[in-house]
Amino acid sequence: xxxxxxQLNNLTKKFGNLTAVSKLSLTxxxxxxxxxxxxxxxxxxxxxxxxxxxxxPTSGTFKWYEGNLTSHQALKKIGAIIxxxxxxxxxxxxxxxxxxxxIKQCSFDKIEEQLxxxxxxxxxxxxxxxxxxGMKQRLAIAAALVNKPDLLILDEPTNGLxxxxxxxxxxxxxxxxxxxxxxxxxxxxxxxxEKVCSDLIVLKNGVKYYExxxxxxxxxxxxxxxxxxxxxxxxxHLKEHSSLGKISKExxxxxxxxxxxxxTADFSAELQKAGILVTxxxxxxxxxxxxxxxxxxxxxxAATKN
Amino acid sequence: MRLLKIELFKLWHNRISKILIFGYxxxxxxxxxxxxxxxxxxxxxxxxxxxxxxxxxYIWHFNTFMIALLKVFFAIIIVAMIGNxxxxxxLKQNLIDGLSKAEFLRSKIYAILAFVFTSTLLVFIISLxxxxxxxxxxxxxxxxxxxxxxxxxxxxxxxxxxxxxxxSILIKKSAFAxxxxxxxxxxxxxxxxLMKWKLSDxxxxxxxxxxxxxxxxxxxxxxxxxxxxxxxxxxxIADKIGEGFTKDYSVSFLNIVIVLIWSGLxxxxxxxxxxxxxx
Numbered sequence: 001x002x003x004x005x006x007q008l009n010n011l012t013k014k015f016g017n018l019t020a021v022s023k024l025s026l027t028x029x030x031x032x033x034x035x036x037x038x039x040x041x042x043x044x045x046x047x048x049x050x051x052x053x054x055x056x057p058t059s060g061t062f063k064w065y066e067g068n069l070t071s072h073q074a075l076k077k078i079g080a081i082i083x084x085x086x087x088x089x090x091x092x093x094x095x096x097x098x099x100x101x102x103i104k105q106c107s108f109d110k111i112e113e114q115l116x117x118x119x120x121x122x123x124x125x126x127x128x129x130x131x132x133x134g135m136k137q138r139l140a141i142a143a144a145l146v147n148k149p150d151l152l153i154l155d156e157p158t159n160g161l162x163x164x165x166x167x168x169x170x171x172x173x174x175x176x177x178x179x180x181x182x183x184x185x186x187x188x189x190x191x192x193x194e195k196v197c198s199d200l201i202v203l204k205n206g207v208k209y210y211e212x213x214x215x216x217x218x219x220x221x222x223x224x225x226x227x228x229x230x231x232x233x234x235x236x237h238l239k240e241h242s243s244l245g246k247i248s249k250e251x252x253x254x255x256x257x258x259x260x261x262x263x264t265a266d267f268s269a270e271l272q273k274a275g276i277l278v279t280x281x282x283x284x285x286x287x288x289x290x291x292x293x294x295x296x297x298x299x300x301x302a303a304t305k306n
Numbered sequence: 307m308r309l310l311k312i313e314l315f316k317l318w319h320n321r322i323s324k325i326l327i328f329g330y331x332x333x334x335x336x337x338x339x340x341x342x343x344x345x346x347x348x349x350x351x352x353x354x355x356x357x358x359x360x361x362x363x364y365i366w367h368f369n370t371f372m373i374a375l376l377k378v379f380f381a382i383i384i385v386a387m388i389g390n391x392x393x394x395x396x397l398k399q400n401l402i403d404g405l406s407k408a409e410f411l412r413s414k415i416y417a418i419l420a421f422v423f424t425s426t427l428l429v430f431i432i433s434l435x436x437x438x439x440x441x442x443x444x445x446x447x448x449x450x451x452x453x454x455x456x457x458x459x460x461x462x463x464x465x466x467x468x469x470x471x472x473x474s475i476l477i478k479k480s481a482f483a484x485x486x487x488x489x490x491x492x493x494x495x496x497x498x499x500l501m502k503w504k505l506s507d508x509x510x511x512x513x514x515x516x517x518x519x520x521x522x523x524x525x526x527x528x529x530x531x532x533x534x535x536x537x538x539x540x541x542x543i544a545d546k547i548g549e550g551f552t553k554d555y556s557v558s559f560l561n562i563v564i565v566l567i568w569s570g571l572x573x574x575x576x577x578x579x580x581x582x583x584x585x
Binding site: 082 | 308406
């Protein structure tokens with residue numbers, strides 16, 4: 001059986017003059033945890049809305065299970081939470097989950113297990129309208145898991161929650177991820193994505209900026225932060241170095257971006273040999289946050305130049 | 307069947323709609339109360355049940371007309387069951403959970419059909435019982451004539467409810483949809499008035515009444531004509547004062563076709579609205 005769950009091909013959505021999502025192509029494979037990262041209004045929810053058949057695409061296509069299933073058949077095999085939890089307020093937690101099982105055509109077997117997982121089993125007979133936002137969001141997670149989904153889609157799952165609620169939800173997501181469920185987590189919170197995801201898709205203004213592993217984005221572009229007494233010598237040495245790319249000055253330090261792997265020990269030995277007296281020296285991994293800003297800004301600059 | 311179960315599950319666990327549904331079916335029984343109306347006032351001795359309203363086959367006409375008036379009550383349930391799906395955003399959630407838009411609409415239509423069927427069955431049973439008690443005639447062929455009123459009753463309900471379905475999907479808010487329904491009744495009246503006033507001058511060869519029968523609410527109203535002037539008591543009086551009249555009270559086939567075409571248009575329109583809109 002193929003590993004491909006979802007494929008997007010040049011998917012585009014326009015709201016009047018505004019292009020919310022522009023020619024987006026993606027592939028979601030089984031067994032990975034994807035982060036869909038982008039600031040508010042970058043088209044994350046619209047993209048998810050389209051594959052979840054609540055938003056009509058303007059152009060482009062998407063395929064579930066390589067086109068072997070229609071959208072609504074495929075949706076029965078996945079679980080999704082979008083923005084706010086939507087349930088029937090007059091029904092209890094248990095009744096709401098039963099209804100979802102009827103729609104998804106799955107058995108009631110897993111309801112108890114999932115309600116216990118999200119800590120709502122004791123409140124199963126309370127009406128949904130009496131729940132706090134944190135409980136509603138947890139119920140939404142339970143609802144998304146009752147069919148043992150192939151893919152769990154989470155759109156801003158911690159939005160609007162208090163710190164304790166955020167902590168609970170993140171713990172839950174980690175638990176679910178460890179159980180081997182494929183997850184697509186959309187968020188504008190970088191640390192949330194960094195903690196959970198193995199793969200990353202970066203979206204801004206509806207355009208895809210990056211698709212690949214999280215490590216691929218952060219590790220390859222580490223940099224050295226250096227300061228030395230004999231500055232001119234340092235600069236000329238850095239500029240001629242084969243493993244270094246861009247050299248810039250940030251505050252009192254020089255920043256040399258790595259283009260190849262270079263260990264701290266080797267580099268410091270080289271500098272010593274060249275007679276450079278180093279006063280500050282450290283190798284840094286860029287945070288996802290700085291990488292994200294770097295990525296979106298350089299792309300934008302390139303776009304304005306063109 | 308799965309879709310009907312889903313819809314009934316939604317309605318069953320909503321206390322308000324449960325009360326309304328039971329209330330509606332109970333009200334149908336209330337027509338039996340009419341049989342107990344008895345006025346004794348000196349020399350005037352009036353016993354409604356003995357005025358012939360429960361005579362076969364007239365009872366089919368009378369009961370279907372009277373009970374059809376209760377349909378407004380049920381329209382509230384239909385408008386609410388769509389309006390709630392929009393206001394709770396559960397329509398969106400249903401779609402995400404794997405119900406297709408067509409399935410969503412079908413689940414609503416099946417529920418409507420189930421209620422129309424139950425309601426028609428109840429009218430049939432109540433009329434049989436009341437007729438059995440009060441009718442002056444009880445030969446089988448007489449009992450089972452004019453059953454087309456039951457068909458007209460079912461079509462009338464279905465047509466009205468699909469109109470409500472369309473309006474509530476169009477407008478999304480229950481209260482506004484009900485308001486628009488009332489407004490539409492007025493609009494049809496105004497159009498009729500205008501047509502009578504202007505059109506008959508412009509094109510005198512076209513009968514305004516003939517055109518007007520194609521309007522949805524008017525077509526619904528025409529399905530079962532008012533039964534009161536058909537009562538023998540009333541006709542006797544009319545004859546006495548020299549105003550005897552003949553009127554066609556039968557159910558017209560054309561009328562049923564018009565209403566069914568409207569129903570089809572309302573359902574198709576609902577589907578297009580659902581399909582085109584982003585949620």
